[in-house]
Amino acid sequence: MAHVVTPLDQPSNYKDSQARLDRQKQNELLARSSTLYIGNLSFFTTEEQIYEIFSKCTSPEEGGGIKRIIMGLDRNTRTPCGFCFVEYYTHAEALACLRYVSGTKLDERIIRCDLDLGYREGRQFGRGKSGGQVRDEHRQDYDPGRGGWGAQAQRLEIERRREVEERYADAQEGPGAVAGGGGDWKEAGTADNPLKRARSPDDQGDSERAAPRARMDDDHARM
Amino acid sequence: MSYHGGGHRRKQYRGGDDYSGHDHRHETFETPEQKLRKSIINLGEVDPVQELSRLANDLRAANDAAIAAGGPAIPAITEGFRIGVTEQPFKIPYYATLLRLLHDPATDAEDNASTDGSPALGKQVLEDFWKGFQTFLDKLAWREIRFCIQFFAHCTMAGLVSSQTLFELLRSFTVVLQEFGVSHGRAMKAGLCAAEGLMIAGPIMLKSGTDVTEIITAIGDYSESVNSTKTLVQPVVKLYDQSPVIEHADELLDSALAALNALVASGFAQTVDSFAQPYADFSPFPSSPFELPSVLVPPEVIELDGLTTEAGEDAQVKKEEWPAYFVRLFDNDVTPDLTTPSGYAVKSAILDIIDVFEVNRKECARLLLEYPKWTLHGTFKPRPGAPEQEPVAAKNWQLENTIIELTLGSVFLLPESIHRSIYYIALITEICKLSPQTVGPAVGKSIRKLYGLLSDGLDVEVAHRFADWFSVHMSNFGFAWVWKEWVPDIQLSVRHPKRRFVRQALEYEIRLSYYDRILKTLPEAMQSPEAQCMPEETPGPEYDYDDPSKPYHDSAQSLLSLLRGRTKAEDVVAHYESLKNTISETAEVDVNVSTVVRSIAVQSLLHIGNRSFSHFLNAIERYLPLLRNIASSGGTANIDARMDILNAVASYWKRLKNMVVIVFDKLMQYQIVDPTDVVAWTFLHGKAPTGAVGDSTFDAFQWDVLKGALDKANGRVTIARKKVTALRKEADDTAAKAIATEGAAMDVDADAKPGELYAYSTADVMHAAESPQLTTALKAFATLTREQKAALSRTVDGFVDYLVAADKSNQKAGEVITEKEWHNRVNWNEEQWETWETWCWFRHFCRAYSPYLRNYTQSLEVASMSKVASSGPAVDLFKKTWNIATGQDV
Numbered sequence A: 001m002a003h004v005v006t007p008l009d010q011p012s013n014y015k016d017s018q019a020r021l022d023r024q025k026q027n028e029l030l031a032r033s034s035t036l037y038i039g040n041l042s043f044f045t046t047e048e049q050i051y052e053i054f055s056k057c058t059s060p061e062e063g064g065g066i067k068r069i070i071m072g073l074d075r076n077t078r079t080p081c082g083f084c085f086v087e088y089y090t091h092a093e094a095l096a097c098l099r100y101v102s103g104t105k106l107d108e109r110i111i112r113c114d115l116d117l118g119y120r121e122g123r124q125f126g127r128g129k130s131g132g133q134v135r136d137e138h139r140q141d142y143d144p145g146r147g148g149w150g151a152q153a154q155r156l157e158i159e160r161r162r163e164v165e166e167r168y169a170d171a172q173e174g175p176g177a178v179a180g181g182g183g184d185w186k187e188a189g190t191a192d193n194p195l196k197r198a199r200s201p202d203d204q205g206d207s208e209r210a211a212p213r214a215r216m217d218d219d220h221a222r223m
Numbered sequence B: 001m002s003y004h005g006g007g008h009r010r011k012q013y014r015g016g017d018d019y020s021g022h023d024h025r026h027e028t029f030e031t032p033e034q035k036l037r038k039s040i041i042n043l044g045e046v047d048p049v050q051e052l053s054r055l056a057n058d059l060r061a062a063n064d065a066a067i068a069a070g071g072p073a074i075p076a077i078t079e080g081f082r083i084g085v086t087e088q089p090f091k092i093p094y095y096a097t098l099l100r101l102l103h104d105p106a107t108d109a110e111d112n113a114s115t116d117g118s119p120a121l122g123k124q125v126l127e128d129f130w131k132g133f134q135t136f137l138d139k140l141a142w143r144e145i146r147f148c149i150q151f152f153a154h155c156t157m158a159g160l161v162s163s164q165t166l167f168e169l170l171r172s173f174t175v176v177l178q179e180f181g182v183s184h185g186r187a188m189k190a191g192l193c194a195a196e197g198l199m200i201a202g203p204i205m206l207k208s209g210t211d212v213t214e215i216i217t218a219i220g221d222y223s224e225s226v227n228s229t230k231t232l233v234q235p236v237v238k239l240y241d242q243s244p245v246i247e248h249a250d251e252l253l254d255s256a257l258a259a260l261n262a263l264v265a266s267g268f269a270q271t272v273d274s275f276a277q278p279y280a281d282f283s284p285f286p287s288s289p290f291e292l293p294s295v296l297v298p299p300e301v302i303e304l305d306g307l308t309t310e311a312g313e314d315a316q317v318k319k320e321e322w323p324a325y326f327v328r329l330f331d332n333d334v335t336p337d338l339t340t341p342s343g344y345a346v347k348s349a350i351l352d353i354i355d356v357f358e359v360n361r362k363e364c365a366r367l368l369l370e371y372p373k374w375t376l377h378g379t380f381k382p383r384p385g386a387p388e389q390e391p392v393a394a395k396n397w398q399l400e401n402t403i404i405e406l407t408l409g410s411v412f413l414l415p416e417s418i419h420r421s422i423y424y425i426a427l428i429t430e431i432c433k434l435s436p437q438t439v440g441p442a443v444g445k446s447i448r449k450l451y452g453l454l455s456d457g458l459d460v461e462v463a464h465r466f467a468d469w470f471s472v473h474m475s476n477f478g479f480a481w482v483w484k485e486w487v488p489d490i491q492l493s494v495r496h497p498k499r500r501f502v503r504q505a506l507e508y509e510i511r512l513s514y515y516d517r518i519l520k521t522l523p524e525a526m527q528s529p530e531a532q533c534m535p536e537e538t539p540g541p542e543y544d545y546d547d548p549s550k551p552y553h554d555s556a557q558s559l560l561s562l563l564r565g566r567t568k569a570e571d572v573v574a575h576y577e578s579l580k581n582t583i584s585e586t587a588e589v590d591v592n593v594s595t596v597v598r599s600i601a602v603q604s605l606l607h608i609g610n611r612s613f614s615h616f617l618n619a620i621e622r623y624l625p626l627l628r629n630i631a632s633s634g635g636t637a638n639i640d641a642r643m644d645i646l647n648a649v650a651s652y653w654k655r656l657k658n659m660v661v662i663v664f665d666k667l668m669q670y671q672i673v674d675p676t677d678v679v680a681w682t683f684l685h686g687k688a689p690t691g692a693v694g695d696s697t698f699d700a701f702q703w704d705v706l707k708g709a710l711d712k713a714n715g716r717v718t719i720a721r722k723k724v725t726a727l728r729k730e731a732d733d734t735a736a737k738a739i740a741t742e743g744a745a746m747d748v749d750a751d752a753k754p755g756e757l758y759a760y761s762t763a764d765v766m767h768a769a770e771s772p773q774l775t776t777a778l779k780a781f782a783t784l785t786r787e788q789k790a791a792l793s794r795t796v797d798g799f800v801d802y803l804v805a806a807d808k809s810n811q812k813a814g815e816v817i818t819e820k821e822w823h824n825r826v827n828w829n830e831e832q833w834e835t836w837e838t839w840c841w842f843r844h845f846c847r848a849y850s851p852y853l854r855n856y857t858q859s860l861e862v863a864s865m866s867k868v869a870s871s872g873p874a875v876d877l878f879k880k881t882w883n884i885a886t887g888q889d890v
Helices: A023-030 A047-057 A091-100 A134-138 A157-167 A206-222 B007-013 B032-041 B048-069 B074-087 B089-102 B110-116 B121-139 B142-157 B163-177 B184-207 B213-225 B227-233 B252-265 B341-359 B361-369 B399-411 B421-434 B436-456 B460-476 B483-491 B497-512 B515-519 B553-564 B569-586 B593-608 B613-622 B624-632 B639-652 B657-669 B675-684 B700-748 B754-768 B772-804 B811-815 B819-823 B830-848 B850-855 B857-867 B873-885
Strands: A035-039 A066-073 A080-088 A112-116 B249-251 B325-327
Touching: A035 A091, A047 A066, A047 A080, A047 A091, A047 B421, A047 B460, A047 B497, A047 B613, A047 B657, A066 B613, A080 A091, A091 A112, A091 B421, B032 B048, B032 B074, B048 B074, B048 B089, B048 B121, B074 B089, B074 B121, B074 B142, B089 B121, B089 B142, B089 B341, B121 B142, B142 B163, B142 B184, B142 B341, B163 B184, B163 B213, B184 B213, B184 B252, B184 B341, B213 B227, B213 B252, B227 B830, B227 B873, B249 B252, B252 B341, B325 B399, B341 B361, B341 B399, B341 B421, B361 B399, B361 B421, B399 B421, B399 B436, B399 B460, B421 B436, B421 B460, B436 B460, B436 B497, B460 B497, B460 B700, B460 B830, B483 B497, B497 B515, B497 B830, B553 B569, B553 B593, B569 B593, B569 B624, B593 B613, B593 B624, B593 B639, B613 B624, B613 B657, B624 B639, B639 B657, B639 B675, B657 B675, B657 B700, B675 B700, B675 B772, B700 B772, B700 B830, B772 B811, B772 B830, B772 B850, B772 B857, B772 B873, B811 B830, B811 B873, B830 B850, B830 B873, B850 B857, B850 B873
Parallel strands: none
Antiparallel strands: A035 A080, A035 A112, A066 A080, B249 B325
């Protein structure tokens, strides 16, 4: 069913400009990706709002769902700077967003979705010179949802702004800064899964933090 | 994302429509075949009738040129027809006309055609087209099959196909209806194929003396045989009524049947008013028509993977289709009546566009608004500004209302829509964007009509989807709704469906936006807390131990400061253990110390993660050992501990109930609690956050929690099955490769590296002994199907307990299902509405999870039905619902 019209879930021109992979490899990865890059968000939009609209494309009966959301932050101020990553458990869910969510409004802005190669450490931060997204460096218009020209904002949004500014003040950098979201179901009590095992104090600690990291690396190896 | 700044590249990604494809930019060159195909697909971009003869000449010329160049262009032309017919069904009558033209010899080269003796181009294309149909049939590609049959029917009317062989073709589809144990999906599609073919080609069949009643009787008999099934999927509920016909919705196959009966009664006189026949003015086709070969509709192939549960039950899920009721929102003079010939023709054509163009909602919206171009003159009112036209009697419908009615009707199909509801929601948004002045009023009227139906038994799941659509739609259009007109309804019972809807719709709007923004959209009368339209307070967390005067404040603060300081998990666990002692020393006698400590720990954990979804994930991922310790309570699996965890979550997020669903989801994902725990919680404690009055009531929030748990359990089985299948295939492939390589190695083993040989033979040995991964996967599959069954069983238990338990009589459950009480519903109190709603959710559970329930019917009945009271109207309705859902005799 693609002879008459172009399906909306075809890959677009979006790419991670800093990915060090050739085009063909990137396309192969995108054809399996379950991660979306979401652009043109308001700086005030919360992860819960994002979760709400993107949960409408999940297929839990197929083992899907929202794995995690990674909010894009200004690298200097640690405040949202208008983009995020939404990671699903399945590729089909990401495609559904391209068909049904991309180009519709969230928080009264038209948002844009694109398949992404997958989150890697450091990508939660803006790449513009002043810490935010590059597009906001060059923007010529007044956009209240993205900080206006300068620090102006609509009156109603002042309270939201205060919350937003504090929310990610604790954001960390480096490995393990971003949670994994929970992996596949595992049998309790097997070697690689300490679920419900009688615990002793000395085998815990940092090993727990390593688990999601390992899974992330694994994701990348597969992708 | 550096390209954001570069203006010169911007236009390339703006909007999906002008997608040019980064890798295809230089591929604009088209082969002659592609050009040919495209010219057929694009037929009618300006005016179909005007273009036909020119296109026919072009095709003939192209074919001649192709013959001169080596081979005829028939395959390319046929492919164009095939794509045109199956992907643009609204053009089918014009494709039949084009084919009719291709049967005529070329006007300027008459001698040529008659001398070379080859059959007319049209005839060759039709023969080739038939082969394509056969392929669709072999694959049981129902949508394509249906459109091809419509095409053949039009060709029959144009004289190109013999009416007797078309009749035989339609008959081979009604044979399907009489198959033993035919699935509803298969029967419905076959029935529609036969019915539509007959509607279009009825006049010529009648003329040739064919007895068409056989086809109609077959469809009618089948429809009657599924009458009881229909009652479970009607969008407007009458719990006392068994009738398949209801006031506010039409069933698709039954409507086709009604339309057919009307046609037969008039000797198919209405066909000409219902379907475009651009070929009608042509002189009769002089040659003998094409004889369609006889066919058999192949049986459904179900790929069995042979995976069963430990108890030997078939664990494969066979999704079954149900009768399709489309909600009726407007009167017959505004939108067509699906049960009339012309109404069916228009409405089913629009439904087909909505279905076929799901891949691109923007194009779909455009095509829907352009649809009148393809219909008979006078079907729809002219657009504002277009030249006035003489209204056609009994037609002259409103296009926008018809489109919105059908799109919403598709959202509200039960148990589930064909595509995700967000597709239809986004489609309506696009249609509104294209023509706000004409579509806006249609949307507004639809909302008012649906709101009105809430008083008349609109199914709770339909109401749920209505609120979902409403909120997303408003989110796309500035939350501009005229709430004022619903102010008088504030006087209704708090649990009245209308009030439930307002509350739910506002809650969903808040989720997509924020509290203050939505509050601002309401009239004062609805803003006040007494009106109970908005949540009482701004949604947010509720940490029970914040206030120093509250009990356990100090203990909670001590734990909280450790968590905030990112203290190592094992130290927090040690502190958690010590808290038990501290509290039991000071607590009063009747306090359950374990519950208190668990609540402190879970709430504190949520508290440090309350800033956002990812903060929450970070918090629980960091302190998984603590959660596991709480859940297992020192080694033994403890259901009380898990209920305490879930209760603590529900209490912490009581002012933001969707967070409860989200947190539960992740607690299941991290295997802190099992789906069955969450199901149990739904029935034991899920009522508390809903503010219900009665003891045994179930509402939309509980449904969201329940669905989350059941889908998690079912989804895990799906993944486990896929894993087993993949591993088995991998093992088979490796084995096959090993055999092949061994064979090859004997011939040319000089090139083979010793390592490779070793690897293959190892794989071979592994397969013989079943690889450890496969063993693990099979074991996981067994565990997960057991868990799935437990979750379903707990749900059935829950509903038995709420509605028909032998040891807990629920008088209301028997009361609200009677006709007398239903007519008295204006006087219903909270508890009566709650009970009615509980019945509706039970019904939805049965139909939504029917494929799973069917696999486990026997053991679920053994486990739960023994707890059902012996008799009474409630018991009868409960069992009847259960039997319909599990495919047993009613």
